[in-house]
Amino acid sequence: MGNQAKVFDTKEIMPVYRELIKNGKEVSLPITGHSMEPFLKEGRDRVILTDCKGAFLKRGDIALFMREDGKYIMHRVVKKEGGNYFFAGDEQTFIEGPIKHSCVVALVKEAYRKGKRITCKNFTWWFFKYIWLLILPMRRGILKFLNRTIYGSCENEEG
Amino acid sequence: MKKVEDFILREIAGEYVLVPTGSASKVFDGIITFNEQAAFLWNNIDECETVEALVKKLTDEYDVDEEVAKRDVEVFVSQLLAAGIINK
Numbered sequence: 001m002g003n004q005a006k007v008f009d010t011k012e013i014m015p016v017y018r019e020l021i022k023n024g025k026e027v028s029l030p031i032t033g034h035s036m037e038p039f040l041k042e043g044r045d046r047v048i049l050t051d052c053k054g055a056f057l058k059r060g061d062i063a064l065f066m067r068e069d070g071k072y073i074m075h076r077v078v079k080k081e082g083g084n085y086f087f088a089g090d091e092q093t094f095i096e097g098p099i100k101h102s103c104v105v106a107l108v109k110e111a112y113r114k115g116k117r118i119t120c121k122n123f124t125w126w127f128f129k130y131i132w133l134l135i136l137p138m139r140r141g142i143l144k145f146l147n148r149t150i151y152g153s154c155e156n157e158e159g
Numbered sequence: 160m161k162k163v164e165d166f167i168l169r170e171i172a173g174e175y176v177l178v179p180t181g182s183a184s185k186v187f188d189g190i191i192t193f194n195e196q197a198a199f200l201w202n203n204i205d206e207c208e209t210v211e212a213l214v215k216k217l218t219d220e221y222d223v224d225e226e227v228a229k230r231d232v233e234v235f236v237s238q239l240l241a242a243g244i245i246n247k
Contacts, residue, residue, distance in 0.1 A: 008190070012172040020167065025180035028188060048184055110185075117185070 035089030062108035
């Protein structure tokens with residue numbers, strides 16, 4: 001009955017996932033893109049999505065929302081303003097918003113990172129939710145510094 | 160045979176897919192695509208006690224050779240059993 005793997009576009013999957021999430025189901029979504037690095041990595045990690053049940057998101061929460069152009073984005077809440085959210089990926093310093101609460105599709109409940117289950121009880125989760133978010137403006141510099149000290153090379157500088 | 164409730168059959172982009180939800184979404188990474196006959200088997204699996212009953216359903220519904228149907232159903236059922244998607 002066919003064993004070849006088929007890759008579906010997120011755009012095709014999401015309507016079905018939204019319906020399942022709305023009905024109280026939790027679904028697993030693989031990470032696509034690089035914007036949530038170094039926390040979540042494409043090809044390695046995935047997240048479990050759940051309905052936010054009408055509750056408002058809090059700073060530090062990771063959520064999936066839909067942009068006006070229909071694109072689905074999974075980023076972290078940086079701030080809340082008058083019922084709207086402002087998001088940024090863990091790899092980013094750019095803050096996107098305002099995003100209406102009605103555009104939020106799901107809340108990320110837990111992650112599978114390097115094959116290991118990570119929830120709000122794990123240090124890694126806590127670190128990215130609070131510390132990494134706190135130092136948002138300095139992220140680029142820190143990542144550059146880490147790259148330089150760990151790999152001892154400047155060849156990727158000023159790309 | 161009994162389906163594990165956490166697996167839900169849906170149609171995405173004209174294909175049948177089995178989406179793991181709830182506790183299945185945690186252990187099962189990815190979604191499973193089914194062709195039309197596999198989806199038919201899935202929808203009838205709960206009311207069939209045996210592979211033979213499922214083969215009968217399939218041959219009643221589709222114009223397939225019984226030998227081929229039997230082989231296909233056996234593979235299908237054993238794969239689902241091995242993956243923990245259905246129970247005996």
